[in-house]
Amino acid sequence: METSCAAPTCGRRERKKQRTREALIDAAFQLFQEKGFEATTVEEIADEVDVSSRTFFRYFASKEDVVLTFQEEQFTTMLEALASRPASEPVMTALRNAAVSVLRACEEGTYGFDPERFGCIQQMMESSPAVFGRSLEHGQKKQAEITRVIAERMGVDPAVDLRPHVAAGLSNCAFRSAFEVLSSGVSGTERFSDVLDQVFGVMEDGLNYLPAQETPAAAEMTTPSR
Amino acid sequence: METSCAAPTCGRRERKKQRTREALIDAAFQLFQEKGFEATTVEEIADEVDVSSRTFFRYFASKEDVVLTFQEEQFTTMLEALASRPASEPVMTALRNAAVSVLRACEEGTYGFDPERFGCIQQMMESSPAVFGRSLEHGQKKQAEITRVIAERMGVDPAVDLRPHVAAGLSNCAFRSAFEVLSSGVSGTERFSDVLDQVFGVMEDGLNYLPAQETPAAAEMTTPSR
């Protein structure tokens, strides 16, 4: 009757659960990469780990959720990175730095991220709408948390001031724009983190001045040769 | 063997199809409003119109698609509005004006929009994640088209220049931010179109200067009492 540890991080049971969870994720990604997301059934994933499909759904609310696990970690890391930015930094700069640093970690495998899986997920986002949709949904949901953090950092009340909401939206938007740019193969775009940085750059210094028409030369300013 | 009209907008068959489609939409919204989106089954919708569920799926790829019909119309209207903005207008201004005018149309029932249904959809977006997710997905997909139009307007190549992508992303982001602000009940927000306008305002004149900390007084600038 719950006497010792309220949140039992210890114990065989907990360890076993964690192992099953990891196994499910690994098996899932394995299969996703082999046959694609859509073509992989929950039953196959469960069979691979030798549990029932029912059990799978006790660990994940949906098949897409397995993939979103990763995104959730990214988000957590981003929040940490944001918190560790100096308070003197302007909001958008802090968001930019935090966001870019997280993607760098994903790409370079630091911080416990797996670059291969990172790439795998990007692929799935492009190829299966279900994953993409859930990802957008997840991002939008998390945006609310970012809003809170930003509002705190700005020292304003998010129930009155729109700006934290917009700022959070912009960071989210930056991610998606970068992804879209990347997957539509815009020239000179390779690393996700670089593109993201550029997108933030366009937002920060180019937004007000997007003209009706412009000489091609001026475009060089915002899309530097790297 | 296809002699007269290549795109037969005429003909009984076509009319019948259109009627069935309308009937399905109407029945669907009726039921959605009565019992909620999730609680309504495709079979119920089809029964109401006296067709088989199979037929329903010949008109709509998914249950969510019925709702997205409306969004598709909004989008089309927005594109038209954007095209009719003077070419001299800066891109973000044009986007802002176009976007706001569409929402106004939705709210006021002009241009063939139904304000009641508009409200109904907003409700569903808040209450059923599936609809919300699909809506995000749809918006993201359409963003690509906006990108194209903007690039053309700017006279730049979207395969080289990031800015059209970002601008399109921002307009999309503005919609969602406005929606989020609205549904999280930020004070002084009532009409969707007004909030959207404010969001664009924040983006245009406040973005660069979102400071680390700020006196509450300065906030008044970007959130006018209207």
Next chain:
DNA sequence: ACAAAAGTGTCATGCCATGACACATGTCGT
């Protein structure tokens, strides 16, 4: 060792979505 708690497997169920095939209903040329 025992009792409570927590996890799992096994049905059963319901809904969404799609393919196949037969049937009915328009459409068009003559």
Next chain:
DNA sequence: ACGACATGTGTCATGGCATGACACTTTTGT
């Protein structure tokens, strides 16, 4: 108006996702 063709619809059949119910097993705390 009639017949050939195209197109839309109904009726299965199928398969996957997701969830509830209930019995059974494992773990945990005392």
